Amino acid sequence: MYASNSTPEEINGFIVIDKPKGPTSHQIDAWVREITGEKRVGHIGTLDPNVSGVLVMALGKATKLIDIVHERPKEYISVMRLYSTADTDKIMNVFKEFTGKIYQLPPVRSAVSRQVRERTIYNMDVLEIQEKLILFRVKCESGTYIRTLCTDMGYVIGTGAQMADLRRLSTGQFNESHIHTLQELSDSVVLKKQGDTSLFDNMVIPMDFVFADSPKVVVKNTAIKNIMHGSDIYPSGIKALIGDIHKGSRVAIYSGDNELLAFGTMLVDSLNDLKAVDLDGILSDKYGENNVVRKNNRQKNIPVQKPAKRLHEHIRKPEARDNPGNGRDMFRKNPGFKGNPSKIRKRKNKF
16 A cells, blocks of 8 residues: 555654544544654544544654645535425525535634635535435535535525534545544554554555645755755756646655655746745755754863853852951941941931
8 A cells, every 4th residue: 555654763644544423633633642652643624523534644744744735625425404395406506506616604613713714615416315314425625614514505595404414535635545443553553563564554654645746846966965954945956847836836845766855835937046946844854863963063062161150249258258358248247237338327427
């Protein structure tokens, strides 16, 4: 299936979980983190507790790609319940009416602000109608609320409606053919600890799977070191451009050996003297270990400096108090004196 590009110490890739009804998406995060031992875990596209289906988990460096995958379209299968029966032709016409650009107000309980926003419904297919229940399939833009979609269509139909059930079928190119249960993930980790890594490696989808259909920038070997240190990419460091590349397109950055190094945003339509690619994230450890060694060596050569003493610190030392040249401390030799020396001088001047 897929081979993981992970090391024994870390997991860099995606695992698609078949989320059951009940737990929250954040609870799935915690369970995957506990099962795999990978600290960096995040889900792509939150599912409500009573919703099941495809929940893409990003692990390790793949968490840098969460926003990219989240932008991709999502597909669902849902059951809508009408409050009363309606004419079939009326239902079909409303579904056609809600295909394309629509406006939605997010529900009260949502992770975004409640402002009307535009979303795209790419297609909707009514699969079955049984009295008040409508089974349909929908492919939509990310950020579309299916619960709100059912409510809005119910108003237009004239009967009112609500979402009765929902299951996610895909997120971008991740679909039900990639899913695994939490129990299967747990079993694969147990086998991995016993020396059999085949099942676990087949579950981890590598990061470059996300860029399978994306334009690519192949860089020269001489530019890789600078890129790994965060440098943007200039035409002199580019070896080849693959795919439909234009200004503003997100590109994957590869080495000549077909290793995924980073991702970024194209700044020009054609190569010229200007900066070509704005680097958005680094996905490789190349040269990373050497950087740490050099940094540690620099730190070893830095002399340790003691903090500077405060100006008033000397008067707290016992030897300073016994110094008769210190005029203010002469009054402290008298244990019975509790006044301010400056006020004593002023009083003496009056007599």
